[in-house]
Structures are given as C-alpha cells and as structure tokens.
Amino acid sequence: MKKTVKAVILLLLAVSVLQLTGCWNYREIDKVSIVAGAAIDKERDRYVVTVEVIDMKSGKESVVESKIIEGRGQSIFDAVRNIIQISGKRLYWAHSKILIISQEIAREGVADVIDFYARDSEPRFALYLLISKEETAKDIFLMESFAEDIKSFDIEDMLSSEESVLKVSGIVLYEFINDLGAEGKSATLPSISLILNNDQKRPELSGEAVFKKDRLIGFLDGKESKILHYILDETQGGLLVGEEISQDVDKELTLEVFENGTTTKIKPEYVSGDLTINIEVDITAAIAENRGGNYFVTKESVDQMKKEVEKAMEEKIKNLILKVQSEYGSDIFGFGRTVKADMPKTWKKIKNNWGDIFENLEVKVTVDFKIVNKAMLSQPITIGD
Amino acid sequence: MKKEIISDPESIITMITFIFGSTLILGSAGDAKQDAWISVLIAVAMAVPALFIYARLLFLYPGQDLFDILKRVFGNITGKIIGLLFIWYAFHLGAMVVRNFSEFMAIVAIPETPPMVVILLMGMVCIFAIKDGIELLTRITTFLFPLVLLLILIVVILSLTEANPENLKPVLYDGWKPVFKGAFSAFSFPFAETVIFTMVFSGFKNRISVYKTYYYALLISAVVILIISIRNIMVLGQVGSIVYFPSYVAVSVINIGQFIQRIEVTVAMVFLLGGFVKISVCLYAACKGIAKVFTLGDYRQFVAPIGLFMLIFADNIYESTMEMLEWIKYYPYYAIPFQIILPVIILIGAEIKVRQETIQGTGDR
Numbered sequence: 006m007k008k009t010v011k012a013v014i015l016l017l018l019a020v021s022v023l024q025l026t027g028c029w030n031y032r033e034i035d036k037v038s039i040v041a042g043a044a045i046d047k048e049r050d051r052y053v054v055t056v057e058v059i060d061m062k063s064g065k066e067s068v069v070e071s072k073i074i075e076g077r078g079q080s081i082f083d084a085v086r087n088i089i090q091i092s093g094k095r096l097y098w099a100h101s102k103i104l105i106i107s108q109e110i111a112r113e114g115v116a117d118v119i120d121f122y123a124r125d126s127e128p129r130f131a132l133y134l135l136i137s138k139e140e141t142a143k144d145i146f147l148m149e150s151f152a153e154d155i156k157s158f159d160i161e162d163m164l165s166s167e168e169s170v171l172k173v174s175g176i177v178l179y180e181f182i183n184d185l186g187a188e189g190k191s192a193t194l195p196s197i198s199l200i201l202n203n204d205q206k207r208p209e210l211s212g213e214a215v216f217k218k219d220r221l222i223g224f225l226d227g228k229e230s231k232i233l234h235y236i237l238d239e240t241q242g243g244l245l246v247g248e249e250i251s252q253d254v255d256k257e258l259t260l261e262v263f264e265n266g267t268t269t270k271i272k273p274e275y276v277s278g279d280l281t282i283n284i285e286v287d288i289t290a291a292i293a294e295n296r297g298g299n300y301f302v303t304k305e306s307v308d309q310m311k312k313e314v315e316k317a318m319e320e321k322i323k324n325l326i327l328k329v330q331s332e333y334g335s336d337i338f339g340f341g342r343t344v345k346a347d348m349p350k351t352w353k354k355i356k357n358n359w360g361d362i363f364e365n366l367e368v369k370v371t372v373d374f375k376i377v378n379k380a381m382l383s384q385p386i387t388i389g390d
Numbered sequence: 391m392k393k394e395i396i397s398d399p400e401s402i403i404t405m406i407t408f409i410f411g412s413t414l415i416l417g418s419a420g421d422a423k424q425d426a427w428i429s430v431l432i433a434v435a436m437a438v439p440a441l442f443i444y445a446r447l448l449f450l451y452p453g454q455d456l457f458d459i460l461k462r463v464f465g466n467i468t469g470k471i472i473g474l475l476f477i478w479y480a481f482h483l484g485a486m487v488v489r490n491f492s493e494f495m496a497i498v499a500i501p502e503t504p505p506m507v508v509i510l511l512m513g514m515v516c517i518f519a520i521k522d523g524i525e526l527l528t529r530i531t532t533f534l535f536p537l538v539l540l541l542i543l544i545v546v547i548l549s550l551t552e553a554n555p556e557n558l559k560p561v562l563y564d565g566w567k568p569v570f571k572g573a574f575s576a577f578s579f580p581f582a583e584t585v586i587f588t589m590v591f592s593g594f595k596n597r598i599s600v601y602k603t604y605y606y607a608l609l610i611s612a613v614v615i616l617i618i619s620i621r622n623i624m625v626l627g628q629v630g631s632i633v634y635f636p637s638y639v640a641v642s643v644i645n646i647g648q649f650i651q652r653i654e655v656t657v658a659m660v661f662l663l664g665g666f667v668k669i670s671v672c673l674y675a676a677c678k679g680i681a682k683v684f685t686l687g688d689y690r691q692f693v694a695p696i697g698l699f700m701l702i703f704a705d706n707i708y709e710s711t712m713e714m715l716e717w718i719k720y721y722p723y724y725a726i727p728f729q730i731i732l733p734v735i736i737l738i739g740a741e742i743k744v745r746q747e748t749i750q751g752t753g754d755r
Contacts, residue, residue, distance in 0.1 A: 126498050130629070131643045131651075179629045179643060186628040346559035 037097040041071060042157025044105040044142035045118055051077050054084040055143035056096060057157050071155045073146050081121040098127035102161040104178075105135045105197065107142035111214065111221035116185065122178060130179040133164050136214040136221060138198035145197055149205040160208055164195065173210045173230055174239050185219055189341015189352070189359060192216040193233070196224055217335040225325075232325045235286055235318075236338050238269035245290060249317060259294035260314070266375065273344045275351045280362060282340050284322065286372045288314075295385050307376060315372040322370045336363045395593040398602055400528040403535045404667060405584060405607035406614075411668035412490045413580040414542075414618055415661045416718070417636040419572030424558055424627075426619045429572030434612040436573065437581035438605075443733045444588050445604040450740050455592040457682040463739040470683050472732060477679035479728040480586055481700060484672030486717075488513060488704035491665045493711050498638060498658070509701050516670040517697035520677065521690055524590060527670050531663070538663050541656050542614060546621050548644050548653070553624035578722035580615075581608065582729035589675035634711065673697050 038058040046053040055075040062068045074092055078084030089095055110118055122128045137145050150156045164175035173195035176184075184192035193213040200209045213230040215223045225233060228249075234240055245260040266289030274281045329337060341359050345352040355362055396404075419429035451459045456476060460469035492508040500508070519527050562569065584604065594600055618637060622630050625640040633639045635657075642654040674689075677696050681689035708714045 126501070129642060129652075130639055131645055177643070179626065179639070182629050182632075183627045186632075345563070346556060349560035349563045352560075 032095070032097070036094060038074075038092050038094040039097050040101040041155045042101055042103040042105070042160065044107070044137065044145060045081065045110060046107045046141045046143055047110050047113075048077070051079065052081050052084045053077050053141075053143070054081060054088065055146060056085075056088060057146055057155065058092065058096070059100075059155060069154050071150075071157075073143075075143065081118060082125075085121075098125070099129060101128055101132060101157070103133045103135060103157045103164075104128075105137050105142040105145050106194075107137050108221060110142075111136050111216075114219045115216075115221075116219040119178065119182070123182060128178075130177065132178045133161060133175050134178060134181050134194050135160070135164075136194050136196045138196045138211055138224065144199065145208055147206055148199060148208045151207065160197070163208070163210055173213055173227075174234060185216075187339075187342055188356060189336060189343075189345050190339035191335040191337045192219075193225075193337050213337075215329070215333050215335055215337055217333065222333050222335060229325055229328070232321050233337065235269060235288075236271075236284060236322060236325070238271075240264065240267050240269070244293065245288075245314070245318075249321060257296035258292065258310075260290040260376075261293040262288060262290045263377070265289065266377075271338075271340065271343045273340070273347060273351075275344075275348060280344070280351075280355065280366060282343075282366060282368045284368060284370045286318065286322065286370070287375070288318065288372065289375045289377055291376065291378045311374050311376065314374045318372040318374070319370045322372070323368065326368050326370075330364050330366065334360060334364050340366065394523055394525050395595060396525060396528050396591065397595060398599050400532050401591060401594070401599070401603045402606045402610075404528045404531045404671070405587060405603060406611045407531050407535060407538070407664055407667040408587070408671055409580045409584065409607065409611035410538075410614070410660065410664040411580055411583075412487055412661065412665060413615060414664060415494060415635050415637055415657060416490065417622060417630070418576040418579065418615060418619060420631060420636075421575065422569045422572030423564070423631055424560075424623050425562060425564075425569045426572055426576075426623060427558075427616055428562070429569050429576050430612070430616050430619055432570065432573035433576035433581055434608065434616075436577045437608055437612075440577070440582050440730065440733075441584060441604045441608055443737050444585055445601045447588055447733065447737055447740060448591060448594075448600040449597060450744050452594070452597045453592055455590065455678065455682075456588040456736075457679055458592075459740060460736065461682075463736060463743045472736070473679055473683045475732065476589060476728065477676050477683065479725075480589060480672045480675035480679065481696070481703070482707075483583065483586065484669050484676065485700050485704040485707060487665055487668045487672065488701060489707055489714060491661070491669075492704070493714055494635060494638075494658070494661065497634065497711065498654075506701075506705055509704055512665065512669065513697060513701040513704075516666060516673055517693055519666075519670050520674045520697070521693045523690075524671075524674055527667065527674070531667050534663055538660050539614075542618070542660060545641055545644075545653065545656050546617055548646060548650060549621055549625055549640060551646055552640075552643055553621065554627065555624055557624050557627040558620070575719075575722050576615075578725045578729055579718070581612075582725065584608075585729050585733060586671055586675050588733075589679055590671055634715065669700075673700060676700070 041057045041059050043057070044055040046055070053075055054077075055073060057071045057073055060070045060072050062070070074088055076084040076086075076088035076091065078087045085096060104119075104122060106115055106118055119134070122132060123130070139145060145160075146156055148156055148159075150159045152162060153159045164173075176192075176194050181192055181194065184190055193215055195210050196212055196214045197208050198211045199206050201207075212224055212226045213233060214221055215225060231243065240262065241264045243262050245262060266287065268287050270285045272283040272285070274283060326338065329335065336359070340363065341352070341356070344355070417426075419426040419433070422429040447456070447459060451462070454462075457469075457473050460473050463469065464472065488509055491512055492505040495508045496503070496505055519530070584607070587604075591600065591603070594603075622636045622640045625643065626633075626636060629639065630636045638654050638657045641657050642652070644653060645651040673693065673696065677689040677692045680692050680696065681687060686692075708717065
C-alpha cells in the first residue's frame with residue numbers, strides 16, 4: 006500500500022516536471038523581432054524611433070535580411086512599444102549594436118534619450134552611439150549595406166576598424182555616460198553622414214560631434230578629429246599626409262604611424278594662479294609612400310623632415326585647441342580631468358570657473374617625431390630615360 | 391541528536407562563500423566612489439577585532455554554539471531573550487538575501503515573472519539542504535567553490551581589457567569622510583555578518599580551528615572583494631555609482647574580439663551559490679536557535695515552516711527595489727547591536743564566567 010502511494014507520488018512529480026519547464030513568459034525566437042540598430046528623431050513633441058530588425062528566413066539557404074520599421078510616441082519607450090502594432094512582434098534589444106541620434110535631439114540634450122537605453126535591462130551598455138549629420142537620424146538607414154547584410158552591423162564594423170584610419174573612435178554607452186558625468190571632460194560622439202560611393206549611398210564616419218554638458222554644439226571634421234585623438238592619446242595608428250607633415254603641401258610623403266611608441270602625455274602646471282597645460286606628443290612612424298622622390302638617406306635630410314613634421318603637428322594641435330577654446334568652449338580634451346587627477350587640490354580651487362579658465366588656457370605643445378624605417382624601399386624609384 | 395563535525399577547509403570555504411553572498415553583486419562601499427577599495431581595506435582592518443570577538447566566544451566554549459553560551463553566561467531567562475534577538479537577526483538577514491536575489495533576477499532577467507516564483511525556487515533548495523544538516527551544506531559548498539573562484543578569476547582577467555586605471559584617480563578627492571562611511575558599510579555588510587556563524591558552528595575538530603576559520607575566511611574573501619571593487623571602479627568609473635549591480639554591468643561590457651562577450655551570467659552564477667549558502671546558513675541559525683531557546687529538540691522539524699515563513703517575509707519586507715537600496719544605507723546602524731554591542735557584552739560575560747568556573751572548579755573544560 007505504502008509503496009503504491011510512493012510510486013503514485015513519484016509519477017505525479019515526474020509528470021509535473023514536464024509542465025514546469027521553461028520560463029514564466031518565455032519568448033520564442035520567431036515571436037520577437039531582433040533589433041540590430043535604431044535611430045531616434047523628434048517630430049514636434051513626439052519621438053520617432055526607427056529600428057532595423059533582423060529578418061530571418063529559413064529554407065534551403067537561410068537568408069538574413071533586415072527591415073526598417075518606425076514608431077512614434079510620447080517617449081522613447083512609448084514609441085518602441087507602438088512599433089509592436091506594426092511589426093506584430095515585440096522588439097528584442099539585447100543584440101542592438103548602434104544607436105543613431107538626430108542632430109535636433111542632440112542639440113536639445115541627449116541625456117533624456119539615452120536614459121531608456123541605460124535603464125532598461127535589454128539594451129547593452131556596450132552600445133555604440135552616433136550623431137547623424139543628415140537631416141534626420143533615420144536617413145542613415147537609406148544606405149546600402151556593404152560587407153554585412155545588416156546595415157547596423159556594417160556601421161559597427163566601420164567603427165571598430167576605424168582605428169587604422171583614425172578619424173573617429175567608437176564611443177559606447179557607458180563611456181559616454183562617464184564622459185557626461187565627469188568633471189573637467191566634455192563628451193564627443195562620432196558623427197555619421199551619407200556619401201555617394203560608386204553611385205551607392207554609403208555611410209561615412211565624418212568626424213566627431215562636440216558636446217557641452219549633454220548638448221551638441223558643433224562638429225569637428227575628419228582631419229580635426231584625427232588631431233583630437235592624438236591629444237586624447239587614443240592613437241592606434243593611421244596615416245600622416247600632406248599638410249600634416251609639412252607646411253609646404255608639395256612634400257608628397259605619406260607616413261604610417263605606429264601605435265607602439267606613439268603616446269601623448271598631458272602635464273598640467275599651476276604656478277601662482279596660472280594654469281598651463283603641457284602636451285607632449287611622441288610619434289613613431291615609417292615612410293609608407295614617397296612620391297616626391299626625396300631620398301632621406303643622409304642624416305641632414307632625415308633631421309630636416311623630422312623638424313618639419315614636428316613643427317606641422319605642433320601647429321595643427323595648437324590650432325585645434327584654439328578653435329575648440331574660442332568656438333565651443335567645451336573641454337573635450339579632458340584637461341580638467343587631468344588636473345583633477347594629478348592636482349586635486351588645485352582643481353577644487355578652480356573648478357567653479359573652469360569654463361572661463363579653459364577658454365583662456367595657455368597650452369604648450371611639444372612633438373617628438375621619430376622615423377623608424379622606410380618600409381621595403383631604401384631609395385625612391387629612380388626614373389631613367 | 392548526532393553531533394555535526396565540520397573539517398577546517400569546509401568551514402573556511404563555507405564562510406568565504408557566505409561573505410561573497412550578495413556582496414559581489416551589490417558591490418560594497420558605494421559611498422566612497424573611486425576610493426571604495428580604500429574603504430574595503432579599512433573595513434577589513436575593522437573586521438579583525440570584531441571577528442576576534444566571535445572566534446573567542448566559540449573558543450571559550452568548545453562544542454557549544456551561541457545559544458548554549460548565552461544560557462550558561464546569562465542564565466535561563468536573560469540568555470533566552472538575547473537568543474531571541476539573534477534569532478530575529480538571522481531570520482531577517484536570510485530574508486533580505488532572498489529578496490536581493492529575487493530583485494536581481496527581476497531586474498536583469500525575468501521582469502514579468504512573479505517574484506514569489508524566484509523566491510520559492512531558491513528557498514526550497516535552501517530548505518532541503520538545511521533539512522539534511524549543515525554538513526551537507528558545507529560539503530556541497532566545498533565541491534562548488536573551486537569552480538566559483540576560478541570563474542571569478544577568469545572574469546577579472548578578461549575584464550582587464552576594458553579597465554582604465556585613470557578611473558582610480560584622484561585618490562581621496564572628497565576627503566576621508568565618504569571613505570570611512572563606505573568602510574563602515576563594508577564592515578557591517580558583509581564582514582561582520584559572520585557573527586551568524588557563532589550560532590552555526592559548534593562542531594570543530596579542534597579548539598584552535600575557530601580562529602583559523604574566521605581569519606582565513608576573512609583574508610581570502612577580503613582579497614577577492616578588493617579585487618572585484620578595484621575592477622569595478624577601473625571598468626565603470628562614474629557609471630559604477632549609478633547602477634544597482636556594478637559587477638554585473640562591469641562584466642557585461644567585456645567584448646574580446648566579438649567572441650568572448652555577454653558573459654555576465656557568470657556573475658549571476660557566483661551570486662547563485664553565494665546567495666544559496668548565505669540564505670541556508672541564516673535559516674540554519676534561526677532554526678537551531680528556535681529549537682534551543684524553546685527547548686524543542688531537533689531543529690530539523692522547524693526548517694520547513696521557518697523557511698517558508700522566511701520566504702513570505704522576504705516577499706513583503708520591501709515595496710520596491712528603491713526601498714531595498716534605501717534600507718541598505720541604514721542597515722549598518724541597524725546591525726551594530728548584533729554585530730558589535732551584544733557580542734562584546736556576551737564576551738565580557740563569558741570571560742568572567744569562565745574564570746569563575748575555573749576557580750570554583752565546576753567548569754567542565
């Protein structure tokens with residue numbers, strides 16, 4: 006008798022296991038739309054969220070495509086939920102890679118927009134943020150994709166391989182929030198626009214968007230952004246061409262910068278109430294292209310080139326800092342943060358009028374340039390008869 | 391009732407896992423921001439004398455737990471009243487950890503599942519474990535602990551790719567005040583919570599083991615918590631102070647070659663074992679206390695009712711996550727009587743009593 010009861014109980018338990026599997030409100034993969042990227046615009050008082058969702062078709066050959074859907078709402082989340090009415094599926098954000106914000110919203114302040122992405126548990130903190138230079142953010146999704154079938158993944162690839170071109174650097178959500186909250190460092194985000202490339206609309210990472218507090222106040226173009234990354238010590242390679250090498254543009258030389266040996270040190274100096282920032286940039290490079298036919302064999306010619314490059318780079322860095330100081334007044338170089346880290350006591354004294362101090366800050370730049378090799382050719386190609 | 395004997399490594403590992411508990415997920419010394427690691431160091435220094443008190447108590451009366459000691463030192467009535475206070479503390483602490491766990495699951499993984507489901511699933515495991523005695527718990531912990539430690543170390547090494555040492559600067563920017571505030575909270579949560587073990591451990595193999603257990607556990611757990619808090623500061627910087635679960639977020643940003651990513655579930659796994667051990671130990675302490683204070687024989691018969699009561703309590707102690715985090719701010723003050731004041735009084739009483747008993751020759755040591 007007792008054994009039968011035991012057996013029945015065991016059986017009931019075993020059966021109940023079958024019903025208790027899975028989660029409370031599980032979502033099958035065909036019931037959700039996986040978001041690859043999103044763009045946010047504002048239309049009067051309503052937010053327009055445009056999402057690129059991954060559309061998987063099974064069959065003999067599984068096809069991965071993407072579709073663009075937009076939703077409108079009073080808030081971002083409202084707009085996101087309204088998309089369900091169109092797509093019939095709930096959006097799943099954990100795989101989203103990029104978030105494009107329109108200029109208009111950025112000028113009003115981005116903190117309102119990124120709150121949802123930081124607060125909700127689905128989008129990840131490693132989400133790339135971009136500012137659209139086009140009229141609206143969703144315009145970027147008009148692009149033709151190139152390497153990947155998903156446009157957002159294409160843009161992500163561009164951001165992560167940008168280091169060898171070094172015009173922009175990808176900023177992910179948590180880094181941006183850090184920059185927003187940091188004392189003495191203003192945030193920048195890469196800007197994106199569309200260009201025609203071989204008759205196709207392709208996105209281009211055109212430079213950096215400059216923020217003051219959480220508001221967009223201007224853009225730096227690609228060349229300026231490159232210099233910015235030298236100052237921020239984020240250089241991971243890239244080239245130096247034309248006017249960056251020499252004041253005389255006819256020096257037709259292209260240098261390839263190596264990450265190893267290229268560093269920047271920012272040293273603040275505070276003497277009797279005057280703050281000076283010393284920037285020391287070390288650049289290590291190789292000759293990658295030599296169209297001018299210069300030999301650079303003798304010590305003198307190499308020294309002369311070294312001097313010219315140093316002079317040109319110092320000029321470039323100084324000009325950029327001057328431009329940012331006078332036009333934007335926004336400390337995107339993080340000078341204030343360096344002062345705070347290295348001289349906390351001084352920072353406490355000056356932090357309340359850091360805005361004014363930054364605009365009139367004296368900056369000394371020294372560039373130390375080192376050329377390590379000339380790649381495969383020891384001499385330029387000689388042209389005979 | 392059979393005597394429960396625990397070996398040294400088992401007790402050390404159980405205590406370490408108990409200290410990890412919810413700390414690795416909630417983070418410690420959040421007030422101190424980039425100086426949190428200094429707070430942890432100070433908290434460890436503060437914990438050394440506190441842990442000495444707990445260890446000394448058990449050392450004076452080998453083979454007996456806090457409730458036996460209370461009865462011998464303060465007599466039947468007073469001893470039982472103090473015993474009741476400690477039962478409440480163990481019970482409440484267990485419920486808080488259960489709730490931490492269910493809030494964590496609700497926020498990061500399953501927001502729409504009723505919290506009771508998570509609470510019940512976690513609680514039932516603890517109840518079953520404790521029903522089979524503390525030995526079982528220490529053995530399963532000993533078995534799983536190397537895995538957990540390995541996981542923690544691997545994840546820490548992987549997160550070095552995202553670490554930025556600049557985030558540690560400037561040191562002591564806001565002065566010592568927030569650092570001490572952080573140290574105080576890191577002291578009471580988690581290090582001084584080991585006071586619970588005075589109610590748990592009575593069956594050591596030899597007398598000196600109790601010191602060994604407390605101090606090895608403190609040393610190892612302090613090193614790990616220190617590493618974790620430095621990692622969190624270096625990876626997250628400012629963000630670390632605005633998220634509820636800094637470790638979880640710090641690990642979630644790891645992305646190595648698009649290949650090693652989304653490994654934050656490892657943090658949840660560590661929390662799972664830590665939470666399980668902490669809840670079980672608290673439940674064990676509460677049940678054992680009730681059995682002893684009310685002289686009701688074997689504690690095992692209370693495990694299920696007290697455990698279920700703890701789970702229902704956990705579901706009702708806070709209205710929301712905000713309230714839980716608010717309470718964590720006040721928790722150190724609430725815990726002072728249980729972690730410092732009462733243990734000191736008991737130790738003084740015990741020292742006097744032991745000397746009297748030795749003089750009178752009635753001590754059975």
